Amino acid sequence: xxxxxLIVSGICLLSICCVGQQPVAPTPEAVGSPRxxxxxxxxxxxxxxxxxxxxSVSGNEGKYRSxxxxxxxxxxxxxxxxxxxxxxxxxxxxQMIVSTxxxxxxxxxxxxxxxEKNRLYNxxxxxxxxxxxxxxxxxxxxxxLHLLNTSYTLQDHDLTLFPQSAVRVLFGYTRDAQSGPGxxxxxLFNTSGPFDSTGDVFPLFTNVKRTQNEYRLGAxxxxxxxxxNALHGWQDFKDDSPLQFSGFNPGDNGQNAxxxxxxxxxxxxxxxxxxxxxxxxxxxxxxxxxxRFTYTAGVRAFLSNESAVGTNRFGALANQQIFTFGSxxxxxxxxxxxxxxxxxxxxxxxxxxxxxNIRTDGDSTFLQFDNATKSADLLYFQFLRIRTVETDLxxxxxxxxxxxxxxxxxxxxxxxxxxxxVAFAGSTPGAPYLQTxxxxxxxxxxxxxxxxxxxxxTEGEVGRSDRPFTPRSPRDYTTLSGRIQYKWKSLQLTALxxxxxxxxxxxxxxxxxxxxxxxxxxxxxxxxxxxxxATYSKLHLDTxxxxxxxxxxxxxxxxLSSYVSNVHSATLATRLGFKRxxxxxxxxxxxxxxxxxxxxxxxxxxxxxxxxxxAQTFPxxxxxxxxxxxxxxxxxxxxxxxxxxxxxxxxxWHGENYLAHTGYTSILWSF
Amino acid sequence: MLLFVxxxxxxxxxxxxxxxxxMACKTCHSDIWFKFYKNPHFKSVASGKETPENxxxxxxxxxxxxxxxxxxxxxxxxxxxxxxxxxxxxxxxRCHSDSLARANIHSSPHTLNGVxxxxxxxxxxxxxxxxxxxxxQPELCYTCHGNVRADFxxxxxxxxxxxxxxxxxCHNPHGTxxxxxxxxxxxxxxxxxxxxxxxxxxxxSDKRGPFAFEHPPVRVEGCEMCHVPHGSTNSRLLQxxxxxxxxxxxxxxxxxFGRTGTGVPSLSQSHNMADPRYQNCTNCHVxxxxxxxxxxxxx
Numbered sequence: 001x002x003x004x005x006l007i008v009s010g011i012c013l014l015s016i017c018c019v020g021q022q023p024v025a026p027t028p029e030a031v032g033s034p035r036x037x038x039x040x041x042x043x044x045x046x047x048x049x050x051x052x053x054x055x056s057v058s059g060n061e062g063k064y065r066s067x068x069x070x071x072x073x074x075x076x077x078x079x080x081x082x083x084x085x086x087x088x089x090x091x092x093x094x095q096m097i098v099s100t101x102x103x104x105x106x107x108x109x110x111x112x113x114x115x116e117k118n119r120l121y122n123x124x125x126x127x128x129x130x131x132x133x134x135x136x137x138x139x140x141x142x143x144x145l146h147l148l149n150t151s152y153t154l155q156d157h158d159l160t161l162f163p164q165s166a167v168r169v170l171f172g173y174t175r176d177a178q179s180g181p182g183x184x185x186x187x188l189f190n191t192s193g194p195f196d197s198t199g200d201v202f203p204l205f206t207n208v209k210r211t212q213n214e215y216r217l218g219a220x221x222x223x224x225x226x227x228x229n230a231l232h233g234w235q236d237f238k239d240d241s242p243l244q245f246s247g248f249n250p251g252d253n254g255q256n257a258x259x260x261x262x263x264x265x266x267x268x269x270x271x272x273x274x275x276x277x278x279x280x281x282x283x284x285x286x287x288x289x290x291x292r293f294t295y296t297a298g299v300r301a302f303l304s305n306e307s308a309v310g311t312n313r314f315g316a317l318a319n320q321q322i323f324t325f326g327s328x329x330x331x332x333x334x335x336x337x338x339x340x341x342x343x344x345x346x347x348x349x350x351x352x353x354x355x356x357n358i359r360t361d362g363d364s365t366f367l368q369f370d371n372a373t374k375s376a377d378l379l380y381f382q383f384l385r386i387r388t389v390e391t392d393l394x395x396x397x398x399x400x401x402x403x404x405x406x407x408x409x410x411x412x413x414x415x416x417x418x419x420x421x422v423a424f425a426g427s428t429p430g431a432p433y434l435q436t437x438x439x440x441x442x443x444x445x446x447x448x449x450x451x452x453x454x455x456x457x458t459e460g461e462v463g464r465s466d467r468p469f470t471p472r473s474p475r476d477y478t479t480l481s482g483r484i485q486y487k488w489k490s491l492q493l494t495a496l497x498x499x500x501x502x503x504x505x506x507x508x509x510x511x512x513x514x515x516x517x518x519x520x521x522x523x524x525x526x527x528x529x530x531x532x533x534a535t536y537s538k539l540h541l542d543t544x545x546x547x548x549x550x551x552x553x554x555x556x557x558x559x560l561s562s563y564v565s566n567v568h569s570a571t572l573a574t575r576l577g578f579k580r581x582x583x584x585x586x587x588x589x590x591x592x593x594x595x596x597x598x599x600x601x602x603x604x605x606x607x608x609x610x611x612x613x614x615a616q617t618f619p620x621x622x623x624x625x626x627x628x629x630x631x632x633x634x635x636x637x638x639x640x641x642x643x644x645x646x647x648x649x650x651x652x653w654h655g656e657n658y659l660a661h662t663g664y665t666s667i668l669w670s671f
Numbered sequence: 672m673l674l675f676v677x678x679x680x681x682x683x684x685x686x687x688x689x690x691x692x693x694m695a696c697k698t699c700h701s702d703i704w705f706k707f708y709k710n711p712h713f714k715s716v717a718s719g720k721e722t723p724e725n726x727x728x729x730x731x732x733x734x735x736x737x738x739x740x741x742x743x744x745x746x747x748x749x750x751x752x753x754x755x756x757x758x759x760x761x762x763x764x765r766c767h768s769d770s771l772a773r774a775n776i777h778s779s780p781h782t783l784n785g786v787x788x789x790x791x792x793x794x795x796x797x798x799x800x801x802x803x804x805x806x807x808q809p810e811l812c813y814t815c816h817g818n819v820r821a822d823f824x825x826x827x828x829x830x831x832x833x834x835x836x837x838x839x840x841c842h843n844p845h846g847t848x849x850x851x852x853x854x855x856x857x858x859x860x861x862x863x864x865x866x867x868x869x870x871x872x873x874x875x876s877d878k879r880g881p882f883a884f885e886h887p888p889v890r891v892e893g894c895e896m897c898h899v900p901h902g903s904t905n906s907r908l909l910q911x912x913x914x915x916x917x918x919x920x921x922x923x924x925x926x927x928f929g930r931t932g933t934g935v936p937s938l939s940q941s942h943n944m945a946d947p948r949y950q951n952c953t954n955c956h957v958x959x960x961x962x963x964x965x966x967x968x969x970x
Contacts, residue, residue: 022832022833023832023833023834035705035706043708043709066827066906067826067827068833082709082800084708084709085708086708087708087717088708088713088714088716088717088718089717094717095709097800097801101834102834107833108830108833108834108835110834110835112801114801118714118717118718119714119718124801128835128836130830130835152874154874164714164718176874176876178877184957185954185955185957186970187954187955187956187957187969201948201954201955203954210876210877212876235876235879237876237877237879239877252948252954265970267963267964267970269963271879271880271881273879275867277867279774281774283764283768283774288768288774288777290774290775292848294867296867296868298879298880298881299881300880300881300882300963302883302963302964304963304964304970306970322964322970324963324964326883326963328880328881328882328883328963329881330880330881332851332867332868334851334867336848336849338774338775338778338848340777340778342777345757345758348757348777350777350778352778352848352849354848354849354851354855356851356855358851358890360880360881360882360885362881362883381883381884382883382884382885382930382966384885384887384890384930386890386891388851388854388855390849390854390855390856392849392856394778394783396782396783398755398757401755404785406783410856412854412855412856414854414855416887416891416930418887418930418931433930433931433932435927435932437854439854439856441856445783445784447784447785455785457784457785459784463856465854467927468928469887469888469891469892469928469929470888470892470896470921470928470929470935471920471921471923471925471926471928471935472896472920472921473853473892473896474853474854483784483815485815492814494814494815494817496815496817496818498818510926511920517818519817519818519821520817521813521814521817523814535813535817535820535821536817537817537818537820537821539818539821539822545920545923546920546923546925547916547919547920547923548919548923548924548925548937549919549937549938549942549944550938550939550940550942550943550944551943551944551945552943552945553940555940561916561919561920563911563912563916565904567821567825569820569821569824571820571824588824590821590824590825590826592904609944609945611913611915611944611945611947611950612916612944615911615912615913615915615916618904618912620826620904622824622825622826648826
């Protein structure tokens with residue numbers, strides 16, 4: 001045992017020399033009495049962790065901020081508060097749990113609250129905020145831009161009245177908001193407009209303002225073993241992100257003399273998606289029936305007003321205004337019926353049937369003014385309708401306690417109708433183009449437990465589709481997977497293999513992809529003071545698709561787009577506890593070795609244009625070792641310190657690489 | 672007829688053991704009982720109106736008469752460690768079958784693979800007090816899905832490891848209805864939003880539409896047609912490191928693909944792919960998910 005411990009400790013100490021994505025802070029260790037403190041008829045548990053984060057970055061700081069974004073400063077790293085009624089008969093509440101993470105400046109922060117009074121109400125809140133750096137747009141074939149902060153907040157409120165009774169009332173509210181600077185671009189390409197057909201693209205800043213509010217009201221009735229759930233919701237979305245520019249903008253195309261002197265685009269659009277969802281289900285000893293119906297009436301009203309003033313490539317003044325308004329409607333109907341028959345403890349039949357029906361229509365008016373020609377263009381609305389019916393049947397059979405067998409057959413039928421439709425009244429819409437795709441799929445799997453601690457499971461699936469929608473959609477696919485799991489006391493070892501092949505023939509109209517995953521993981525906690533977890537995965541992907549494109553005036557057909565990825569990923573984490581001291585050491589490394597080439601250009605397959613060659617593979621290494629020390633100073637007080645290193649290294653392009661040293665020191669206390 | 676015979680044979684014998692009440696359990700299992708008031712299952716005790724088989728320790732572990740008489744023992748009472756996955760699920764569903772979120776558990780891939788409730792939930796030693804998970808997400812899910820950990824370790828990813836999101840934001844491990852995208856057969860366990868849409872639209876509501884001009888694969892095949900939701904080498908979580916190769920793989924003009932069945936249109940002559948600025952398709956086609964004013968998604 002001691003020898004094993006020494007070996008493991010040695011491995012752990014080695015690991016400190018080498019990225020784990022999981023942030024080193026906040027500290028997961030607990031403080032205070034596990035049983036909390038009693039006061040009146042309640043029990044209280046609380047803890048707060050506050051401290052200082054530090055950061056040092058070399059290399060591309062923008063890329064670091066785009067990837068991780070932890071900065072420096074004082075933080076409330078985490079807090080936890082719980083209040084429990086000891087007899088379940090509190091006056092106003094029986095349980096309150098509040099937990100927070102990352103408040104006060106971390107890019108990922110959250111607050112969750114649960115307040116509950118038995119039999120009367122149950123309220124849950126989850127508030128989250130993510131301050132992320134917009135990776136920007138790659139406008140020069142090289143590095144992107146990483147200097148734009150956008151904030152995204154989400155909040156979910158759910159209130160259930162009478163949660164333990166036969167009739168429950170449900171209320172809910174969700175709000176998402178995105179705000180902050182973003183980057184966009186404008187393309188003034190139009191053959192009939194004042195800006196010439198070769199066009200130019202002008203990068204511009206925008207102030208992102210998007211909000212979504214969703215209100216929910218429903219009821220759930222339990223009667224005679226049936227549950228009826230009816231919910232009505234209103235989703236309200238608004239985008240009011242203005243795009244304005246005044247000044248001189250030469251555009252992104254150095255070969256094109258077009259310029260932009262002023263630009264404004266206002267595209268406020270407002271959407272409402274009221275929906276109904278009705279579910280009916282019953283669970284009994286030998287049959288489960290679960291039916292659901294939803295109807296969503298999506299309506300979106302839009303308006304766009306765009307004006308651009310500049311010069312065309314010959315230096316002549318150009319002035320263009322585009323004004324669009326209208327509304328789009330998209331009613332969606334879905335129905336589901338799932339039935340599980342449980343005739344014996346060894347046998348289960350499950351049938352699942354679904355219907356999905358969606359159509360889009362609406363009206364739109366498009367006016368594009370050219371001040372010189374006074375011309376205006378018509379806009380054609382596009383009509384899209386999808387109807388999918390899917391049904392499958394599962395059979396699970398357990399002949400012996402050590403063997404499970406199951407098989408599935410599935411059939412899907414999808415019909416797509418599409419046509420352009422003239423928006424103006426009195427005009428005749430074109431006949432819709434109809435296409436139908438059918439998919440037959442079958443799966444078989446078994447699970448064996450030759451030993452109580454050993455489980456071996458395998459599954460295979462074959463699917464045949466006769467009319468995929470795009471060249472990249474699954475047509476003839478095969479999946480195979482296997483898993484071996486060994487679990488004995490606190491030791492768990494798992495090995496996994498999975499392959500997914502979409503093996504169409506290789507021609508311009510076809511596509512082939514092979515994905516294989518091999519994974520192994522181990523977890524061992526022999527003592528309360530020691531645990532170790534390790535994982536290794538290899539993810540292989542190779543794809544080949546037919547492409548056609550213009551290279552200068554020449555149209556190249558029968559070209560191949562290839563992409564090969566070989567990702568090796570390993571993580572190691574260990575926790576050690578010595579009396580007052582807890583030590584965590586972790587390491588994670590992700591390395592895509594690509595297709596093994598040593599330089600970005602390799603002309604073995606695909607077009608010879610450099611851009612296509614370099615896009616065939618993307619070797620990189622991303623690693624992160626971390627270490628954390630937590631010392632229990634008193635029963636209610638801990639001091640913590642941690643360090644984490646992030647290293648990003650692309651093999652063919654070094655402009656994005658960075659090294660980041662992050663860390664923190666904090667106090668975790670309970671009172 | 673055969674079905675009814677099987678049903679009849681499958682019925683368990685009625686349990687003749689006696690219920691003794693939770694107070695008797697407290698004598699030996701005091702460590703569990705004294706903090707049980709913090710457990711969501713304590714509601715059944717606090718209610719005071721539940722029948723013996725639906726409350727307290729015996730609500731899950733069954734009548735303890737023999738267990739008490741034998742002074743303990745794993746064989747004299749229901750021990751969840753000894754149950755088969757199906758027995759475990761049935762034991763929990765006695766009370767938890769009334770939730771929409773768990774209504775599809777019998778056809779869940781987790782169930783097919785023998786993953787029962789107690790493999791993820793720890794009733795008495797939970798790391799997460801609200802849902803009684805044995806470990807916090809995503810570590811709990813990584814226990815079996817180690818390959819997904821690799822996905823979330825990519826340089827661009829949804830912020831799951833950072834704690835901003837959890838696996839359950841997009842997945843329902845208890846089973847789902849069929850997806851409303853692709854051919855409705857796969858992927859499994861992806862949670863739909865309340866209006867039965869793809870899970871992505873709950874947060875990425877600007878992509879929901881409806882648009883006057885929909886990019887058809889978005890609606891027909893779903894977001895995974897172009898994106899890898901877990902992690903990618905591309906800043907937009909695309910399936911390729913650069914955008915143009917992915918667009919070209921569909922826009923090749925060949926076959927009977929696309930909205931009108933005449934092939935997805937190939938690029939016009941003005942798109943010289945030897946010129947770097949045409950290699951960033953979304954620089955110009957800024958509304959690639961759908962537009963209300965331009966069929967080419969330029970605005």
